[in-house]
Structure formats: C-alpha cells, structure tokens
Amino acid sequence: MHSESHGPLSAVSAATEKELAARLDHAQFLKNNLREYGLLISLVVIMGFFEVMTDGTLLQPLNLTNLVLQNSYIIVMALGMLLVIVAGHIDLSVGSVSGFIGAVAAVLMVEYHVHFLLAGLICLVGGGVIGAAQGYWVAYHKVPAFIVTLAGMLVFKGLALAVLQGSSVGPFPPEFQLLSTGFIPDPFGGESLRITSFILGLAMALALVISKLRGHADRTKHGMETEPRALFIIKIAAFAAMITAFSYLLSTYRGLPNVLIVMLVLIAAYDFVTIRTTVGRRIYALGGNEKAARLSGINTERLSFLTFVNMGVLAALAGLIFAARLNTATPKAGVGFELDVIAACFIGGASASGGVGRVLGAVIGAFIMGVMNNGMSIMGIGIDYQQVIKGLVLLAAVCLDVYNKKK
Amino acid sequence: MAEAILEMRGMKKSFHAVKALSDVNLSVRPGEIHAIVGENGAGKSTLMKVLSGVYPYGEYEGEIRFLGQECHFKGIADSEHLGIIIIHQELALVPLLSISENIFLGNEQARHGVIDWNASHLKTRALLDKVGLKELPGTLVTQLGVGKQQLVEIAKALSKEVKLLILDEPTASLNETDSDALMNLLLELKRQGITCILISHKLNEISRVADSITILRDGATVASLDCSAGAVGEDIVIRHMVGREMADRYPPRTPAIGETVFEVKNWKVHHETHAEREIIKGVDLHVKRGEIVGIAGLMGAGRTELAMSIFGRSYGQRISGQVFMHGKEIDTRTTRKAIDHGIAYVTEDRKGCGLVLEECIAWNTTLANLRAIAHHEVVDEAREFSAASEFRRKLNVRSQNVYERAVNLSGGNQQKVVLSKWLFSRPEVLILDEPTRGIDVGAKYEIYSIIAQLAAEGRCVLMISSEMPELLGMCDRIYVLNAGRFVAEFPAAEASQEKIMRAIVTSGANDNA
Numbered sequence: 001m002h003s004e005s006h007g008p009l010s011a012v013s014a015a016t017e018k019e020l021a022a023r024l025d026h027a028q029f030l031k032n033n034l035r036e037y038g039l040l041i042s043l044v045v046i047m048g049f050f051e052v053m054t055d056g057t058l059l060q061p062l063n064l065t066n067l068v069l070q071n072s073y074i075i076v077m078a079l080g081m082l083l084v085i086v087a088g089h090i091d092l093s094v095g096s097v098s099g100f101i102g103a104v105a106a107v108l109m110v111e112y113h114v115h116f117l118l119a120g121l122i123c124l125v126g127g128g129v130i131g132a133a134q135g136y137w138v139a140y141h142k143v144p145a146f147i148v149t150l151a152g153m154l155v156f157k158g159l160a161l162a163v164l165q166g167s168s169v170g171p172f173p174p175e176f177q178l179l180s181t182g183f184i185p186d187p188f189g190g191e192s193l194r195i196t197s198f199i200l201g202l203a204m205a206l207a208l209v210i211s212k213l214r215g216h217a218d219r220t221k222h223g224m225e226t227e228p229r230a231l232f233i234i235k236i237a238a239f240a241a242m243i244t245a246f247s248y249l250l251s252t253y254r255g256l257p258n259v260l261i262v263m264l265v266l267i268a269a270y271d272f273v274t275i276r277t278t279v280g281r282r283i284y285a286l287g288g289n290e291k292a293a294r295l296s297g298i299n300t301e302r303l304s305f306l307t308f309v310n311m312g313v314l315a316a317l318a319g320l321i322f323a324a325r326l327n328t329a330t331p332k333a334g335v336g337f338e339l340d341v342i343a344a345c346f347i348g349g350a351s352a353s354g355g356v357g358r359v360l361g362a363v364i365g366a367f368i369m370g371v372m373n374n375g376m377s378i379m380g381i382g383i384d385y386q387q388v389i390k391g392l393v394l395l396a397a398v399c400l401d402v403y404n405k406k407k
Numbered sequence: 408m409a410e411a412i413l414e415m416r417g418m419k420k421s422f423h424a425v426k427a428l429s430d431v432n433l434s435v436r437p438g439e440i441h442a443i444v445g446e447n448g449a450g451k452s453t454l455m456k457v458l459s460g461v462y463p464y465g466e467y468e469g470e471i472r473f474l475g476q477e478c479h480f481k482g483i484a485d486s487e488h489l490g491i492i493i494i495h496q497e498l499a500l501v502p503l504l505s506i507s508e509n510i511f512l513g514n515e516q517a518r519h520g521v522i523d524w525n526a527s528h529l530k531t532r533a534l535l536d537k538v539g540l541k542e543l544p545g546t547l548v549t550q551l552g553v554g555k556q557q558l559v560e561i562a563k564a565l566s567k568e569v570k571l572l573i574l575d576e577p578t579a580s581l582n583e584t585d586s587d588a589l590m591n592l593l594l595e596l597k598r599q600g601i602t603c604i605l606i607s608h609k610l611n612e613i614s615r616v617a618d619s620i621t622i623l624r625d626g627a628t629v630a631s632l633d634c635s636a637g638a639v640g641e642d643i644v645i646r647h648m649v650g651r652e653m654a655d656r657y658p659p660r661t662p663a664i665g666e667t668v669f670e671v672k673n674w675k676v677h678h679e680t681h682a683e684r685e686i687i688k689g690v691d692l693h694v695k696r697g698e699i700v701g702i703a704g705l706m707g708a709g710r711t712e713l714a715m716s717i718f719g720r721s722y723g724q725r726i727s728g729q730v731f732m733h734g735k736e737i738d739t740r741t742t743r744k745a746i747d748h749g750i751a752y753v754t755e756d757r758k759g760c761g762l763v764l765e766e767c768i769a770w771n772t773t774l775a776n777l778r779a780i781a782h783h784e785v786v787d788e789a790r791e792f793s794a795a796s797e798f799r800r801k802l803n804v805r806s807q808n809v810y811e812r813a814v815n816l817s818g819g820n821q822q823k824v825v826l827s828k829w830l831f832s833r834p835e836v837l838i839l840d841e842p843t844r845g846i847d848v849g850a851k852y853e854i855y856s857i858i859a860q861l862a863a864e865g866r867c868v869l870m871i872s873s874e875m876p877e878l879l880g881m882c883d884r885i886y887v888l889n890a891g892r893f894v895a896e897f898p899a900a901e902a903s904q905e906k907i908m909r910a911i912v913t914s915g916a917n918d919n920a
Contacts, residue, residue: 222789226810278777278784285774288763295721295752295760296775296828297743355765 034404037235039349039364046368050375057378058371061253064246069180069325071370072259073098073318075363077341078348079270080314082362083307085345086274088287088354089138089145091311092338093152097130098319099334100160105320106169106329109176116176124316130156131312132305139304153338161331170328179262180325183255193248194255201247201256204264205240212236259321266314271359283307287354343390344369347397368393410475412437412602413458413571418469420453420462427453428467429626435571435619440593440603442613445623446648446847451606454623455573459493460486473571490570494560496579502549507531509548510563534562538592552707554585561592572596573604578612579845582706582873590616608847610641622647645848656852657880660859664883665696667734669750669836669867674728676709676716676891682724686712688891690728694836694867699858701882702871703907709891710871711755714838718752719745732835746775751834753825755841755871757818761825764814768806769795771813771824776832798827803853819850826857836867843877855881875904889914 051058058064077094084091101123108119134152137143171177188195216232219225250256274280285293286300294300318337323329348365350357369390376386411434418431428450435441445451457467460480471478473489480486486493500509507527516526531544540558548556557577564572574593578586586609593603593616607613613620620632620639630647632639645656676687686709694700704710715722717730719742730739732748739745745752754760762771772795773780780791795809802823806816813824822842829837839858843851858881862868872878878885885902887895887910895910 218789222792224788224792224810226808276785276788278781278786281770281774281777281786284766285763285770288765289760291760292754292763293774295718295742295754297719297741297746297832298774299741299743355763 036349036358036361038400039347039361039368043364043368043371046371046375050371050378054375054378058375059249061249063374063378064249065253065257067370067374068250068257068260068263070374071366072180072257072263073321073325074337074340074344074370075263075366076266076314076318076321077311077337078344078362078366079266079359080307080311081341082270082345082348082350082357082359083274083283084145084311085342085350085352086287086354086357087283087304087307088290089304089307090342091134091145091149091152091308091315092342093130093134093149093156094311094315094318094341095334095337095339096153096156096160097127097312097315097334098322098337099329099331100130100156100163101127101316101319102323102329102333103160103163103169103331105176105323106172107163109172110169116173120176120320123320124313127312127314127316127319128309129312131309131315134312135305135308138308139301145308157335160334164329164331166331168328168330170326172324172327177324177327178258180257180259180321181327182258184258184261186255192252194251194253197255198247198251201243201251204247205243208243209236209240212239262321267359267363274359279303284355287356289355340366340369343394347394349401351401365397410437411435411472412474414470414472415454415458416470416472418454418457418467418471420457420467426626428457428469430628431469431623431626432628432631433621434631435602435604437602438597438600439618440597440605440616442605442607442617442620443623444607444610444613444620444644444648446849449623449648449847450626451623452575453626455493455575455604455606458486459483459491459573487567490568491573492564492567492569492571493573494557494564494575494577496576498553498556498560500548500556500559503547505545505547506535506542506551506559506562507544509559510534510566512563514567530566531562534565537565538562539588552585554581554588557581557585557589558592561596569601571602571604573606575606576608576845577605578607578609583875584705586612608845610644613644614638614641620644624648648848656848656855656876658852658856658859660863662697662699662862662883663865664698665865667693668696668732669694669869670731670734671717672729672731674713674717674730675726676712676723677725679723686723686891687716690888690891690893692869692886692893694869696867697862697865698884699862699868699870699882701878701885702869702888703875703878703885703911704888705911706873708888708911710888711840713888714752714840714869714871717745718742718750718838721752746832746834749833749835750838751775751829751832751836752838753829753840753842755844757821757825761828762813762821765812767810767812768799768804768816768824768827769809772798772809772827772831775828779831794831795827798831802827802830802857817850819846819853822846822850822854823857826854830861834866836869837861838869838871840871841873842870843872843874875907878902878907879904887911 047058077098081091081094104126105119105123108114108122109116130152134148137148138145184197184200186194186196213236216225247256274283282293282298282303285296285298286303290300319334322333326333344366345357345362346352346365347368348357348361348363350362372390372393373386376389413433413435415431415433418428420428431450431454433454443451443454456462458471460482463481464479473491478489501512504512510531511527516523516530528544535542535544538558538561540555540562542551542555548559551559577589581589590612593605596603605613605617618634620634621628622630622632622644624647670693672691674687674690675685678684678686690713702710702713712722716726717739720726720740721742729736731737737748739748739750758764763774769791773791777786780787780794792809799806799809804816804820804823804827806820813821816824842858843854846854858868858870870878870882879899879902883899885897885899885907886893887907889911894914895907897906
C-alpha cells in the first residue's frame, strides 16, 4: 500500500498516471448512475402505461399541449424549489405567494389598468421582495425555513383573500393572456403542421446534440470522461428523438406554446447555473455541509438568502402564468401548489437533508406528477384516489432513493 | 495459561469484491486487556462488527468461540446477551437525555412499563462511582465533555453485566488527562475481572495497559505479541503495522527560517454563546517564513477557538486584536477575506467542517478557490480536473480518480483532500488543527512530509496538536496555551513533554476568570 519514497510535493516521480485506467464498465456505470437513468426511464414507462390505458389519448397533440400548459407553473416553481432544497431549506409558502401575486396582478391590470408589462414587472419584483422577507429570517436569524414559510403560507393566503376581497377578478388584457394561452407565431401558415414550431423543435434537438457532443469530446480529450461512449450516444439519441417527436406532435396542433418557450429557457438557464457555475457549486456545498462551506470562504448566509429571493421571483412568475391561464385571479389560486412542487423535487432525486438534487431531475419529477394527474383524469379516476396514488408514488420514489443509498 | 475467553479463527469477510478480512485470528485470555492495532483499513472495525453481530452469522467465514461456545450471532442483541459490549468511536448517547436515562436506555428499570426513577438513580449512582464519574444521575449528557461521556458509555456497559468490553479508539478525542484517567479505569476493571479489547492508534497507551497485542494488516493477523514477559517496543509494533521499517516517525528537515510574516497581537475572544466568558485572553503570536510553529495545550485550552477566531472570525464574539501580514494589518473579518489574504485553516473536524462528504474529490479540492478554475463564474471543468488530479498525485490520495466521493475515502485520504483544498487556495499561512487526528501511522508520515515540504517552500505553518511527540518532532518553536493564554514558549531544541506539561500545570489550569 505504501510506496517507499514519499516526497509528496516533490516532482512527480511516477509516470503520468492513467487517471481512468480503471474505467468502469458499462454495467457498473449504469448501476452507479441508476438514479439519473432510472428517472427518465420511469417517466417513459409511466407515459407508455397511460398511453395504453387511455387508448392513445395521452399523446394526442391537444392533450400534450394541455399537459404542458397544466404543468408549466409547477415546473417554474420547481426550479426555484430545487435550489432551496439543495441549500438545505424548504419553502411551503410558494403556493400562497403565487396566488397572492396573481391577485395583485389582477387588481393592477383589471382595476387600475396598469400596462401588463409594468404590472408583470411589479409582480416579479414583489415576489422577490416576499422571498427576501422570508429568506432574511431563515438566513440571518437561523429560524427554520419550515416555520418561516409556514407562516408565510398563512400570511399570503390571507393577503390574497384581502386583495381580492373574497371574489374573483378578471378578465385580463388579451396581451397578458398570451403568456399562457398563446403559441409562437407561424408566418409560414402551415395548417396541418406548424412549420416554425417544428423547425424550432428540431433546432433545439440539434443544439442539444451538438453541445453534448462537444462536452463529451472535451472531457474525453482531457481524460475526464467517465460515461461509456455507447451509453452516451444512446442517451443523446434518445433525448434528441424525444424532443423531435414531442415538437412534431405539438406542431400538428397549434405549435409550441409561448409558456413552453419560457419554461425551456428557464430550465436550460437553471441547469447551467447549478451544474456549471461557481454559484451552483456553492449552493451544493452549502447544502452538503454548511460549516465546511463557510470555512471555505463562502458567504453561506447571503447564499441562503438569495435562494429564497429567487424562489419568490419564480413563485411570482408562476402566479402570473396561472392567472393568465385561468384568465381570472381567484382566492383559491395556488392552494396546494407547494405540495406538487416539493413532491416534484423529491421524486426528481433531491435529498431532504440538502446538497443533493438536479434541475433536470426536478423537471422530470414534475412531469411524472403531471402525466399521472392527466392520465388518471382521462381514465376517469376520481380526485380522491388520484391523491392516494400520487402520495404512494412519492413515497415509493423516495424509498427507492434511500434504498439505493444504503446499497 | 488459562483457556481463551474469546477465540476467532480464520475470519474472512468481503464487501462485494473488496476483502476487508482475509484471515484474522484472535485469541483473548480471560481478564486481560488485549490491544488490537493496525492502520486504518486494516480491518479492526470490521472484525469488531463481526464479533458484535452487526454483520450476522452467514455473512462472514470463520469461527467465533466465546466462553467455549461456538457463537452464531444474528444481531447485536445476541452478542450483548452473552456479555460482549462494544463502545464505538462515535459515542451513541442521546444528548438531551440524562445520564441515568442513557445508561438504562432500552433496559429501563421499569415495572409494567412504568419507570422506577429511584431505582434507576440509585443504580446509576453506583455505576458512576465504579467508573469514577462525579456527576448527578439527572445531568443531561449534552452538558458533559467527551471524556465524561466516554465514562457514561462504560457505565452503561457495566450495567449490562459485561464480560468482554470492546473499546474502539476510546481516547481519539480525549486530552491527555482524560485519556490517562480512562486507562486507569481499564486497569481497575481488569482487576475486577472484566476482559477488555482495546483498539487504539496510541501506542503509548497500549504499552501502558495492554497484556497482549494483536496486530492486523490488510485484513489479516500479522502478529500476536505477549506483553506479560516485558513491554514490547513501539518500534516493533509499528514495523508490524506498516510492514516496513520506520526508522524515523518524522521526516527530516532543515529549517530555513526567514523574516516574520504572520503576526497576531493582543487577540481576545469571547465565548460564542456566553458573551461574558473570555476564551482567549490577549494572545500574541508570530510565525516566520518557513517556520513550523506548534500550539500545545490541553483540550479546552482554547486552541481551536484561537485558530478559528483568527480565520474569518469563525468562532466567538466580541473579538478584538490585530492580525498582520508582512507587517501590514489585514482585515480577517470573514473567511473569504482571510483566505484572500493568504490564510488557510485546516479544521480538526474534517468530516463535520472540512469536507462536503457527498461530493467528489475534485469539487472539494477547488471549493475554497473556485475563482481559479472559473471564467466569468463558469467553472472550467478541464482546469478543475487537472488541478484536482495534480493534487491527488502530489499528495498521494488513494482513489480511483478525482470523481470519487469524499465519503468513500479513508481518514488519511480525506485529510489529504482537505489539505489539497487549502493548498489550492495558495496560502502563505497554514493553520493546521490536529492534522493527523484519527489517521494511521503510515498516512501520518505522509502528512508530516507534506507539512515539512510546505515549510521548505517558505510558507508559515501554525500547527495545533494534542499529541506532544508530534509537536516536538515537527515544530521549530512551540507555544503553550492554557486557559486562553500563552503560558510558555519554547524553541524546539529546548522543549520536552515534561517542560510543556509543567508549564500547563504550574500556570493553574482552572483559571476561568
């Protein structure tokens, strides 16, 4: 075990080590990364299951479009929630905050006739301020996030009622509704196939493939790649095929929804920030071991604070999307959203103790929940048993995680 | 010679492809203190887990005979039933329960589910007397120091009519006084007829109390020594442990000491939660270029508090004093500022404060200096990989690659990753807090070599350690800290363990003004 000559900082005596000489074989790699692949496979299996059970209704273009629209606000919030959970906290207030912001938007636009862009901006800033108000107590006073945001949940639920004075407010200006109900314009006027949308979908698939290939080539060049080439190729081919098929199906209906574009941009941005930037690194370090992070020169308090500010802004955006979709702000908007959002993160592999979780995991987790909601509704399963099944799936997913970890 | 109380023959145990035990034989005579030594990863803990039933019968090969009976333990309950009690390195007490509640946890003195508190307290008092702990049975465990908690664990074991007591590195986190007291207690228990297995890295303790020594290396018994004929030399034990001659436990170095680089003046720190208690009472220190300066002192003297308060005020409140670098006062109010001024602090608690265990070596290596591998805040993975790989190679971290998670590394290798992190931040001053705690002899030598090399490169090293031989072996100058004050300062040539101890003892250790 021990070599005789140590001299650890002296010139390298041994020949350049083959860093990955003991490269894992495919099976081993799959096993080690079961979570990542498993999640995607579960989504595909669940979609397949409901596709069969609903006699092909699930993947009909109309339904697929609805699926995107129904889940957009959950996914938007899941992005922020993932950061909060990775940082080692939780935010129970997001449902109430999104409802409250939707109410504020309605009052501004409908009752005070504020321009929709200005109103939207005010709402996003407002969301940020709400996040800051809660994050301040969590980050700087070490009040458990569970308690602070539980309080926030009550406060903003109440404020939403107060702002709306107990009734629904609507409708919104048509330009604002486009956020949720609009589709990207199609100057080519394809009736059976929205060409712009399809081309955009293809472009996205291509961009993904190119960037992934580049990354792979780069890592291989530096001897850092751990993913076997065959698996890698299968993975990106599957991704590209799915995106292409998905955008094709959507294009045969009304094209890509505006909100999908918003979502994709956000997903890409958050994925990049968490995986590639120093800020992302620091958030994982903060959640993984706060003391170690602080002693490594990371301003852990400010970082925690910022994850809540970010969460507030995204909750506000989700509130706007939801309000635009319903075309009214109702006092019941946002009720229970936090549960779907948090469930999405945990199904997606985030750890309740912080430090673990991926943006794409949370997105897939949200889709798993969404597909189940949608599929069960089509099948005519009542809301009662839908909840039971969703609860059990959440439990199963987390149990599987715990089991995997133990092994 | 009496028949062995415990016989383990041909023990084999593997985890997947990794052989943890390949061929271990252990024979313990009744009433003796039997030491088991070996480097980290030699298989000591695995062996004890097999013995106590954590790995049930069927998961290992080999034969266990206890009191002449062949044993097939299915779980800890089975082994405890026979009187085999293990006290783990990480204590298993519930902090917010009282001493007596902890002692009788799972074994409550109760009738029909109703606890008889009087009986519990009386029995607890008797047990505490036995282990020499002067505390009330109702005291919460969280209010006790580590040394006293250890005694509570032993009292708990005694409450179960222990026949074979196993202690896994009981003194790893104890200071010398407490360690001493614990060793005396073991000798006392031996007089009462309790057989004891002691796992330890501290050879001085072992040579003091052990009757026999079994040495493990790479999952096999390499030697069984009998000490009854006379003390076994430490060198022999070490040679068996590492499987090679270790002529010198410390690397040779020729100090090249330059001008004063780092200076702290009149440093005062108050307790983190009790603002009125002064923990550091006006300390002045300096470190020169290329110098290794030690800080000796008992646990509780304020060594870690001193270091952490200097490093970004990570400990304490109402901190006052000045820090100078090259004669210029610097601002060290946050860890970031301290790091930017070239200070690094290697924590004594590498799992709790040093590493993000779930993350890989590469991430941990670059954590304190992400700027160096990032371009516009975007991490350049290739640069990170090459930086982390370079340190992995230089510091001889044993792992498959830099993407291995820190949690899977042994203690010594984890410590090397922590050192990598701080070396990557390119510090001028390194504060090393117990740099070799819980690390086996071979890895210790490597850490010492790294430290020596750092000094040779002209960096300043401030080294805190509870192991005096280590300070004497490595340092050019030693400060002695006691109750928040430096009570002595010795050049290495003049220092000795006795002098240091005398400085501590004569300064009045309980000066808590």
